[in-house]
Each structure stands twice: as structure tokens, then as C-alpha cells.
Amino acid sequence: MNVLIIYAHLEPKSFNGALKDLAVSELTSLGHQVKVSDLYAMNFKAVADQDDFDTIQDENFFKYQIEQGNAAKTNSFSDDIQVEQEKLRWADFVIFQFPLWWYSVPAILKGWFDRVFASGFVYGKDIGRYDKGGLKGRKAMLSTTTGSPEYAYTPYGMDGDIHEKILYHINHGMLYFAGLEPVEPFIAWTPARDEENRQRYLSEYRSRLHRLSEIPSIPYHPTSHYDNNHQLKVEYR
Ligand SMILES: Cc1cc2nc3c(=O)[nH]c(=O)nc-3n(C[C@H](O)[C@H](O)[C@H](O)COP(=O)(O)OP(=O)(O)OC[C@H]3O[C@@H](n4cnc5c(N)ncnc54)[C@H](O)[C@@H]3O)c2cc1C
Structure with missing residues (x-):
């Protein structure tokens, strides 16, 4: 498999x-x-702005998503974005x-999502989203570390359920939205x-890496399970 690791920590000697x-x-x-x-070693630019495009379509009103869609059609993303998008095309597993x-990702990684998971590349009118997103056919896994203990991240714990309340916005809102198939996080x-x-x-991580293709996927609903008002159809509740 082609495996891409997106790594966001300042200190090489960290866990x-x-x-x-x-x-x-x-x-x-x-x-x-x-x-x-x-990302830190690359000094990856975290802030989405006009410099992300070789040309700006609408000089009078800058709308980031529209410019992303234009750049996807005309291959006019800045070089750092194009390089990351090329790595994603190459990858089978991220x-x-x-x-x-x-409760989220460091800003440098959030900026990577903002800039690299572009409209016209991973989602959009001509592509779709979730199971139809631009990165479909690839799997992805979050591997994260915490400062609070496991028992704080339970449904009645002080920090809330790690899967439903903390990592959901990344697994569902970023990875799955873009077409990736998220597997259970480490x-x-x-x-x-x-x-x-x-x-x-x-x-434990070593064992998991040895069975990468067998890690269970998170069972999110495909878009066909929702009605025109984006409500989960009764038969799937
Ligand atoms: C801005 C900010 C926001 C935060 N928000 C949250 C939050 O919302 N929720 C939360 O739970 N926590 C939060 N934290 C805490 C943070 O998640 C933890 O500090 C972090 O996850 C610890 O991981 P690390 O890699 O930085 O650990 P480190 O502190 O770098 O590593 C721990 C130890 O592992 C050792 N180590 C390194 N390599 C090895 C090895 N090969 N074998 C054995 N030991 C090794 C290191 O020497 C070190 O002593 C936050 C922290 C910051 C700075």
C-alpha cells in the first residue's frame, strides 16, 4: 500500500x-x-488566504471556496497545496x-485541511461529498495523544465521549466528508x-500497523441513507 503520514508535532523527540x-x-x-x-519541519503555511492561488478569479470579492474551485479546474493552487494534493492522490491509506x-487538531494541521482539502478537489458540485467525496477509495486513521486520561473521555466523563464528541468533527466532518473511509482511531x-x-x-501501535487493512472502519451512513432535507431516513435510524 501507499501510506501517507501527515504529522503535526514540533518536537522530534516527543511521543x-x-x-x-x-x-x-x-x-x-x-x-x-x-x-x-x-508539517512543522516543512513550515507549512496554516492560514488560508489569497496567496494560495496563482490567479484570483474575482478581484472585487474574495470568496475562498470559489477561488478553490477555479484553481482545481485550472491547476492554479500554490505549489505547497499542489504537492500535498498530489500525495493524497498517490496514497491508499492516510x-x-x-x-x-x-479537543481538535493543532492549528498547523487545521490549516492543512482548510487549504489542501479544497472545493473542487475533495468535494463540490461535480464531485459530491462523504461516500462520493473526491478521495473515495482511500482509508484514513487518526493517531492521537491526549493530556487527559481515558476515563475523562467517556460518555459521562468530564471531557465527553472521545469518539462521539471529540473526534467526530475530524473523522466525519473532515475525513469522511472528503471521501476517505475513516477507520477506528489509535x-x-x-x-x-x-x-x-x-x-x-x-x-499496541506496532500490532495495529501490522494489520492496517483489517482495522474496522467507522460505520458512517452513505449519503443515500439521507433524504432531500439531509435527514436520516426512518429505516436507517
Ligand atoms: C495548546 C494545547 C492544547 C491542548 N489541548 C488538550 C485537549 O483539548 N485535551 C487533552 O487531553 N490534552 C490537551 N493538551 C495536552 C496534549 O494533548 C498532550 O500534551 C500531548 O498529547 C502529549 O503528547 P506529546 O507527544 O506532546 O508527549 P510528550 O510530552 O512529548 O511525550 C511524553 C513522553 O514520551 C517520551 N518518549 C518519547 N519517545 C519515546 C519512546 N520512543 N519511548 C518511550 N518514551 C518516549 C518523551 O520523552 C516524553 O517524556 C493540549 C496541549 C496544548 C499545548
Whole structure:
């Protein structure tokens, strides 16, 4: 498989760095092709703006999505965006490696989504979204670390259910929206706390990497299960 790792951590010696390094070495030794986008090392631009396009279609009123659609048709995204989009076309499986920040992804990764998951590339009138999104046929997995413990991220826990309340907006709102098929996330809880758990997480992650194609997908509904008002049809509730 062609595996793309989108990695967002400032410190190479961090636990996120260790998980990323482990993925590169294990997947490579298993015969996969691996590419890494190390966003901080690349100094990846996080802010979406006019510089993301070689030409601006409407100079009087700048609307980012319209300019994205135009750039997708005319191949006029800035070079850094085009390079990332090319990696996504190449990939069969995308791993996102990041620490959980404010219940979400660090800004540099959010900016990567804003700029790379462009209208006209991963979604749009001519493409669709969710199961019809532009990246369909590819799988994706979140691999994240937390500062709060696992029990805080349960349905009645202080932080809320990690799957339904915290990671849903990434798995459903970004990955699945773009056509990717999200699989169950890998979560290393509070890796900063103790060495014993860190070794366990590395070992669990290694096993997971060995069965990448068998990781269960998150069972989201296809668009055909919704009616014209975007409501889930009664028979699927
Ligand atoms: C802006 C911000 C917002 C945040 N928001 C949230 C939030 O909403 N929810 C939440 O839960 N947390 C939050 N946090 C906390 C954050 O999620 C954690 O600090 C982070 O996930 C810890 O991961 P790390 O890779 O940075 O760990 P590190 O602190 O870098 O690593 C932990 C330890 O692992 C060691 N290590 C590295 N490599 C190895 C190896 N190979 N083997 C064994 N040990 C190794 C390191 O030496 C280090 O001691 C936030 C933090 C910030 C800065």
C-alpha cells in the first residue's frame, strides 16, 4: 500500500514523534511505500488566504471556496497545496499523527485541511461529498495523544465521549466528508505520565500497523441513507 503520514508535532523527540517514526519503520519493513508530510519541519503555511492561488478569479470579492474551485479546474493552487494534493492522490491509506489540542487538531494541521482539502478537489458540485467525496477509495486513521486520561473521555466523563464528541468533527466532518473511509482511531492516553504505558502504546501501535487493512472502519451512513432535507431516513435510524 501507499501510506501517507501527515504529522503535526514540533518536537522530534516527543511521543508523537516516536509514533510517527515507528509507523515509518514498521510500514517500510512490511513492504509498504511511505511518505511523510512533517508539517512543522516543512513550515507549512496554516492560514488560508489569497496567496494560495496563482490567479484570483474575482478581484472585487474574495470568496475562498470559489477561488478553490477555479484553481482545481485550472491547476492554479500554490505549489505547497499542489504537492500535498498530489500525495493524497498517490496514497491508499492516510495516517494523521497529532497531539489533541483544544479537543481538535493543532492549528498547523487545521490549516492543512482548510487549504489542501479544497472545493473542487475533495468535494463540490461535480464531485459530491462523504461516500462520493473526491478521495473515495482511500482509508484514513487518526493517531492521537491526549493530556487527559481515558476515563475523562467517556460518555459521562468530564471531557465527553472521545469518539462521539471529540473526534467526530475530524473523522466525519473532515475525513469522511472528503471521501476517505475513516477507520477506528489509535489513541495514546496521557503519554507524558509514565514510561510503562508509553511502551504498551508503542507495542499496541506496532500490532495495529501490522494489520492496517483489517482495522474496522467507522460505520458512517452513505449519503443515500439521507433524504432531500439531509435527514436520516426512518429505516436507517
Ligand atoms: C495548546 C494545547 C492544547 C491542548 N489541548 C488538550 C485537549 O483539548 N485535551 C487533552 O487531553 N490534552 C490537551 N493538551 C495536552 C496534549 O494533548 C498532550 O500534551 C500531548 O498529547 C502529549 O503528547 P506529546 O507527544 O506532546 O508527549 P510528550 O510530552 O512529548 O511525550 C511524553 C513522553 O514520551 C517520551 N518518549 C518519547 N519517545 C519515546 C519512546 N520512543 N519511548 C518511550 N518514551 C518516549 C518523551 O520523552 C516524553 O517524556 C493540549 C496541549 C496544548 C499545548
